[in-house]
Amino acid sequence: MSARKVVIAKAGGYGQLRIENLNQVSPGAGEVVVATQAIGVNYADCVIRMGLYSSAKEYVGWPITPGFEFSGTVESVGAGVEDLAPGDRVFGVTRFGGYATHVTVPRHQLFALPSKLTMEQAAGFPAVFLTAYFALFELAHPRPGATVLVHSAAGGVGSALLQLGRIAGCRMVGVVGGTHKVEAARALGAEVVIDKSREDLWKAAKAAAPEGYDVVLDANGPSTLRESYRHLGSPGKLVIYGFHSMLPRKGGRPNYAKLAWDWLRTPRFDPLTLTNDNTSVLAFNLSYLFERRSVLEESLARLLTWVEEGQVVSPQVTTFPLDAVAEAHRALESGTTVGKLVLVP
Known part of the structure; x- marks a missing residue:
């Protein structure tokens, strides 16, 4: 299947969520390309679509691919990345760009998939x-x-x-x-x-x-x-x-x-x-904290310890196909959902 992403060309309603082909790029030094298996949906993504999310305007502008979190398998690694290899199961965070079949991020924004979380749960976790x-x-x-x-x-x-x-x-x-x-x-x-x-x-x-x-x-x-x-x-x-x-x-x-x-x-x-x-x-x-490497790593390290100890459980997950991204946004905005919504490419 071809690489795809969700693109929002301008502020608006659900009709602005379009699926487009994604031109894949090779990872740069210190970067990793992940083939996503699940993508977390957050209310902030809806706010981005409406054109009301300040950091989206500041960092990206239009057009934009929303999405802050994902899980999947490593597809390729850039120079200097020696502790991950193609096929490794990971989850991570990205400042926008997550609604895609492939995501490229700096190595420090990825974490090994915990044994107690499914791909869908991990995508809705960070x-x-x-x-x-x-x-x-x-x-x-x-x-x-x-x-x-x-x-x-x-x-x-x-x-x-x-x-x-x-x-x-x-x-x-x-x-x-x-x-x-x-x-x-x-x-x-x-x-x-x-x-x-x-x-x-x-x-x-x-x-x-x-x-x-x-x-x-x-x-x-x-x-x-x-x-x-x-x-x-x-x-x-x-x-x-x-x-x-x-x-x-x-x-x-x-x-x-x-x-x-x-x-x-x-x-x-x-x-x-x-x-x-x-x-x-x-x-x-x-979204302003993703570059604060020490905060990100310390926070997730403690959280994942609690996951492994059974003190923290992932929210209940409801999945939507990537093509049904508009339905996911509509459901989330309704205020009737429980737990997390996740897109599955």
């Missing part, structure tokens, strides 16, 4: 677990016994956060958007699960932590940020890693009037108020 790891261990640093609130707790990052929080000895409170997600969140380590489709989110959050939360992890944006901050304890940390509520749940195109309104109602955090409240607001974008 982005969510690195996001969760960075949020919890690099930024929040919760102490054992801390009470932590996780929004979207049954999704990819949310389910990773629940597991890592449990390893850190925290009391985890998870928020889910539907009753069908409650058991998934509980199984992954949530001591309390708030089903906001059936109960008042903030009344339940207050009941679960009357003194406030040591850490709140929020990728929703303006729909919850203000209240997330108000429910912090003293001291407390709000960690922000996305703005999902600003974007559409169907149709695939941003509503610019809604975006403007949401931007206006996004809370601005004043340093004097933060100091007086004894709170912190922290935020990050994982």
Whole structure:
């Protein structure tokens, strides 16, 4: 089968996701070409397609092939790469370009496939677990016994956060958007699960932590940020890693009037108020961290140790053929999925 990739020529809806032939190149010094067997789908990919992802504009522009994570077999290696050979089973990360049958990356962005993960599970592992790891261990640093609130707790990052929080000895409170997600969140380590489709989110959050939360992890944006901050304890940390509520749940195109309104109602955090409240607001974008080799290697080394020990399990995986990439985006944007979506070339 010919080499192929997904290309987005310009910002827009699902129709902008086109399959094109991929001209393969030989790996440069220190690089590896991987024939992909599975490719992780992330909400950031949808944001890229809509033309709203800053680092995509900064690093690539149009046209762009989205995709941050993949698994497969080594096809060829460049000069200086001596610890991998064609046929080796690997998974890795890439700053864009992952939606393709072949991906070329620097050697340090690849890792041996763990015995406990399938190709599909491994392809959906790095982005969510690195996001969760960075949020919890690099930024929040919760102490054992801390009470932590996780929004979207049954999704990819949310389910990773629940597991890592449990390893850190925290009391985890998870928020889910539907009753069908409650058991998934509980199984992954949530001591309390708030089903906001059936109960008042903030009344339940207050009941679960009357003194406030040591850490709140929020990728929703303006729909919850203000209240997330108000429910912090003293001291407390709000960690922000996305703005999902600003974007559409169907149709695939941003509503610019809604975006403007949401931007206006996004809370601005004043340093004097933060100091007086004894709170912190922290935020990050994982795509800016891929070149931080030490962070990447240390984080994944600890995560993979936990995988091998059975302390961390990969999210539930739903697969889509590469040709059905638009269906995968539509499903992810709907907010009804559990775990990770993966493209299979």
